[in-house]
Amino acid sequence: MDTLKALHSFVRAVELGSLSAVARESGTSQPTVSKTMAALERQVGAQLLIRSTTRVQPTEQGRRFYEHARQTLESYAEGVSEARGETEQVRGRLRISAPVSLGVLRLNALLLEFMQRHPDVEVELLLNDRFVDLAEEGIDLALRLGGELPDQLIARPLARSPRYLVASPTWISRQATLGSPADLPLCDYLRFAWLDAGQKLLLSHADGRELNLATRSRYTVNSSLAIRESYCLGAGFGLTPAWLVADLLADGTLQRLLPDWHGPTQEASLLYPSRRFLPARTRALIDFLIERLPRLPGFEAL
Template sequence: MDSLKAMHCFVRAVELGSLSSAARELGSTQPTVSKLVAALEKQLGTRLLTRGTTGLTPTEQGKRFYERAKAVLEEYGEAVAEVRGLTERPEGVLRVNVPVSLGVLHLNGLMLAFMAQYPDIEVELILNDRFIDLTEENVDLALRLGGDLPPNAIARRIATAPRYLVAAPEYLQRHAPLHRPADLGKHEFLRFAWLSSGDTLDLSGPAGEKVSITTQGRYRTNSSLAIRDGVLQGAGLCITPAWLVSDLLDSGRLVRVLPDWSGPPHEAFLIYPERRYRPLRVRLLMEYLAERLPRLPGFTA
């Protein structure tokens, strides 16, 4: 039996919650992975997994072996990398997770340019707005904007995005003028459905002045692309990171409202699993994004 292969199958089965998921990821079959795990259990003389209607669950012995096996596999990966040394080539598959809007508007182009620079690297770009477990979903690198940082991962801040109040000129022509933050309460506000702050809007203004405004609006969505389109159609105004609307501001299709006031900025972080060794392809992409993202419209270093 290939003990390292069996340990790898076991570890991924625990993390993914099923033998079939581990088999798909490893390019194998469920019976093959099942046999390897069974052989590992026989070698150890104890059951590592219990199979129930809701999936796999590690036994108490399995939980303890999982932690040791995971560490052994990481040590093995580091040893292999050290032997390869400078001969390591930029190749292999990168799984990258980014927010939907940022991916569609900006990251898609950056990733294609990165692949053109490194033709032996493959990229799987996963777009979603939820915070995922990088280890469970086998993600090499994630880009997150604001919010709480996930545990058991390492975060590197690479850029900041200011947040502006914006609206379409047509909307402003049809509604009451805006002279001060308090006037926002009279206007239709488009909000993100998942914001923990609800209808409260915190703003910073001249000379460090800060205010909190209660907004009102009939439209909420969990998609910043939908917010962008709604504001563009004149449905209301919103507060948005600059990168989401920089092109529309440049063209005049949207304008800043109360330009002396802005919301708390979004910080952009690269998030990666808590492991000591990162393949060359991951390190190259991290440096690439750390250099390129602050240069995108709507971001600063």
């Protein structure tokens, strides 16, 4: 058995979730890939994959073995590159994790620009609002917004985004008066369902005053994109990071409420494994995002 080839097939099987997909990618047959996986499991002495009629997924041992296999393949590729004098070439595959809304509205375009700059780089962008385990899921780089950052990873702050109270002109026109936070109809507060602060609305004034309002949200949703659309539909108001609505504020679709009041700033950070050496492609993307992300609408440099 060609062990390196088997490791590569196993890694791609975990990432693609299908032996047939691995076969198509490598130009071979599904039975051949299946036999290779069976031989690898015999060599390792453990079941690595759970097979169904349509998909495969790693066992607990398989998830742990995946990270070792992936690092082995990366080390081998870097060793080959070094032997060929190609260590500093920006090439290879990157797996990137990011929140859904940020990925759709902002990061997607940046990554396509990065790929134009570096035609030998392949990118797999995985959008998910949960904090993923980089090692377990084979992620090279994660972009996170707010929250506590894991101690075992390197966290590189990128930018910050102020939080504004916003609503549509239609919703605003239905309100009798909006001169202070006390005038806000708190049952119309649109809230992200997983927000750490729960039903609390923390506001700060330009003069240093702070308020912590108990809201009575009738509508909560676990998608920032859905909240963004709900603002536009006049369903209510919310406290939102500027990057999520910068374009809508610029064209008048949304307006700021009580502009002297704002919420806690949201910080964007890059997370990557605590390894001494990073591939050139990862370093290049980190440098690119450090340069470009703070310049996006709704973000500010730290």
